Amino acid sequence: MAKQKRRAEKAYKNLEFLNSPDARVIRLVSEFLEPARRFRHQNIKDTIVFFGSARMKSRRTVLQHLRELERKAKLAKKPPRTVQKAIEAAQTELQMSRYYEDAVKLAKLLTQWSKKLYHQHRFVVCSGGGPGIMEAANKGAKLAGGKSIGLNISLPFEQSPNPFVTDDLNFEFHYFFMRKFWFVYLAKALVMFPGGFGTMDELFEVLTLLQTGKIKKKVTVVLYGKDYWQNMVKFDRLVELHMISPEDRRLLVFADTPQEAFDYLVKDMRRNYPKETSEESTTG
Numbered sequence: 510m511a512k513q514k515r516r517a518e519k520a521y522k523n524l525e526f527l528n529s530p531d532a533r534v535i536r537l538v539s540e541f542l543e544p545a546r547r548f549r550h551q552n553i554k555d556t557i558v559f560f561g562s563a564r565m566k567s568r569r570t571v572l573q574h575l576r577e578l579e580r581k582a583k584l585a586k587k588p589p590r591t592v593q594k595a596i597e598a599a600q601t602e603l604q605m606s607r608y609y610e611d612a613v614k615l616a617k618l619l620t621q622w623s624k625k626l627y628h629q630h631r632f633v634v635c636s637g638g639g640p641g642i643m644e645a646a647n648k649g650a651k652l653a654g655g656k657s658i659g660l661n662i663s664l665p666f667e668q669s670p671n672p673f674v675t676d677d678l679n680f681e682f683h684y685f686f687m688r689k690f691w692f693v694y695l696a697k698a699l700v701m702f703p704g705g706f707g708t709m710d711e712l713f714e715v716l717t718l719l720q721t722g723k724i725k726k727k728v729t730v731v732l733y734g735k736d737y738w739q740n741m742v743k744f745d746r747l748v749e750l751h752m753i754s755p756e757d758r759r760l761l762v763f764a765d766t767p768q769e770a771f772d773y774l775v776k777d778m779r780r781n782y783p784k785e786t787s788e789e790s791t792t793g
Contacts, residue, residue: 540687544680548695551677554628555785556635556658556695557619557774559612560711561642561702561733563668568606575599608702608734609645614767615700615733616649616657622775624655625788632697632778632785633658637688638679639668642702647673660688689714697782698729698774703737719760720753727781731770735763 526532578596582588616634623632634650636643638659650657651673659674661681670679682688693715701712712732718724732738744761747753764770779786 537684537687540682540684541690544691547677547680551656552630553633553656553658553678553695554631555697556633557698557700558635558692558696559616559642559646559700559702560637560704560708561608561612561645562605562704562708563637563639563641563643564705565609565641565645565702566602566606567609567645568603571599571602571606575603605703609642611733611767612642612645612700612702613649613652615770616646617653618649618767618771619774620650620653620655620657622771624653626785627787627789628785630656633678635660635692635695636674637661638670638674640671642704644671644673647671651675660691662688693718693724693728696728697726697778698731700731700733700770700774701738702733709741716757716760720757729774729777729781730761731773732761732763733765733770735765738763 520526527535575596578592578599582592582596585592619632620634626632633656634646635658636646638647638661643659647657647659648671656675656678657673658678659670659680661668661670661679662685663681663683670681680691682691689711692711699715701708712730715724715728715730719728719730738744744753744758748755748758762773764773775786
């Protein structure tokens with residue numbers, strides 16, 4: 510009598526298949542459907558997205574590092590050039606740490622404001638979920654007692670989620686374009702803090718989508734740190750050279766303080782989304 514054959518494994522339980530090139534489309538769709546399900550269950554309707562450098566550190570962290578380097582330099586009769594360079598780098602980091610602290614303050618202000626709205630879970634702070642400005646944004650939302658989203662990405666150099674992301678809204682993506690989709694799809698506003706290649710990429714992709722009308726909704730774009738951004742990109746010069754139109758230049762504004770950014774964002778969103786930004790009555 511022939512031995513009964515073992516049942517074959519179902520394709521959707523076959524990890525070797527699911528991780529193969531043949532199942533790439535399934536993995537892509539999963540990075541659309543799984544976040545959509547979680548956002549629906551968490552009643553997340555829209556977001557305010559913070560972009561910026563993952564290398565930015567808090568003022569406290571940088572000061573501790575700088576003082577340790579200065580202590581080493583004092584102990585050495587003639588500090589090596591490497592220590593001097595490290596001190597100079599730490600001094601630059603200290604200057605840039607103001608953006609980390611400002612991101613915390615702005616995220617806190619926006620979360621406190623959004624919690625007063627009739628519609629709960631509107632305009633939720635969202636970041637890339639990692640360190641730097643991303644961490645600062647999630648931290649500010651948590652200090653205000655609100656939820657925040659972290660859309661992390663798997664990278665060759667490990668980028669762990671920061672500790673301030675709300676657990677149920679902590680995501681891990683493989684595909685950059687699916688991560689970018691979720692940044693933009695739910696966003697009603699974007700705040701671009703100083704950053705490098707990744708931040709530049711995200712900024713110009715959003716501006717291109719707005720310029721070409723691929724984003725139909727109204728999205729406010731605030732570039733935080735006017736001196737930084739005007740030194741990086743000469744937007745007015747682009748208009749002068751007819752590389753962009755004057756209307757394109759009006760797709761973005763600058764802000765230099767958390768309060769200035771907050772006032773502009775809230776004013777713009779109240780104008781663009783009056784029903785969603787109606788506040789709870791404080792009278793009986």
